[in-house]
Amino acid sequence: MATILIAEDDAHIRELISEHMQSAGFITVEAGDGVEALDIVQNSEIDLIILDIMMPQMDGWELCKEIRSRGRDMPILMLTAKGETGQKVKGFQLGTDDYLTKPFDPAELVLRVKALLKRYRIAFSQLVQLGGIVLNRLTYKVMRGEEELTLPLKEFELLFKLACHPGQIFTREQLIVHIWGMAYEGDDRTVDVHIKRLRERFADESNGFRIETARGLGYRVVSQP
Template sequence: MAAILIVEDDKHTRRLTGARLKPYYNVEEAENGKEAMDILDNKHIDLIIADIQMPVMNGYDLVKRLREEKNSIPVIMLTAMHTFDDKKMGFASGTDDYLTKPINYEELLWRIKALLRRANIASERKIKVGEVVLDSSAYTVIKGDRTIDLARKEFELLYKLLSYPGMIFTKTQLLDEIWGYDTKSDETTIKTHINRLRNKFEGCQAFEIVTIRGLGYKADILES
């Protein structure tokens, strides 16, 4: 079970958030950034939820300190402030996500799950969906007991879609991110590679690549 550190000086909010998360995660609590750093020195934490306005060490300074120490632990900023400049400052400090108060706890759980998934992918450089395993360190795809041969761009396209299941990517986004901004390839290239992937994973029960007409493509997970 993943460990979540809640850093919040308001006792009521801290305890309520902890109570909402404890059915799904191991929860640690701190009243400010300094206490959080002490906990991080002694315990393994997978994700931090931090308020901004706190005494001793605020949320911005906590995240800056972590990033200066090359600590890439995912951080969700949780705050009552919601102007563009507030969010800009939060992301500039190195936070990964931003949620404003009052807290929608269902949305918070979604965001935690998404960040933990991405952190796991980034650290292991692998994605496992059902019996399909993509290893980006070796550009290999294993399905059950056999290897599926993919061209490099096919692999990168599939890895991108499966890294963000349910997210719709436009053809332009995929061209820019995988082929590069200066590519001479066009949207037909994306369609061709999508068709190749569908053919190679025909009958796969782990995921499917879905066309969103007029928008682009997404990957839906069928079994995890």
């Protein structure tokens, strides 16, 4: 049973979210500010965080940044009254996985939480199916039916990362960190080059997926019939 941390300074909203999460079968832990939330993350087993941007002592931006800088790899859903694209971009750049604007439908929030947890469970697998291909992280092989495909290492890692989180948008900066590492000093446009090559390799619709560009945000992989 997954444990959800709700970091929100409004007690009524915390209670509302907690009630719906518990009704969906989750365990909930609550924090009224970012400092308290960070302490809980560091000292407890948390599976997912729902956090508000505007919190006292440490806001949602800083909390998200601190969690990611300390190597904690758990899904983060940002909850805020601000719905502008610029806010979403900033959230994704800091490591947020999803974004929901207030006022929100509690039922939608529950569905998004379930979807995020499912994505992260897939992410810990070493074998991922994407449309008509299967990627094996242990052998770095790509199988399309009985056909074995060979990809350069970085192309494989990039496709594997996107495939582990279908539908999730990754910024260029996030992909650089995940695939090339924090010490990479090259142009982040190298991501565009690798994406272009992957699109060319898997241009046939029979592969069952496509890599989409989310304008102003980044890239995501989606299945197609």
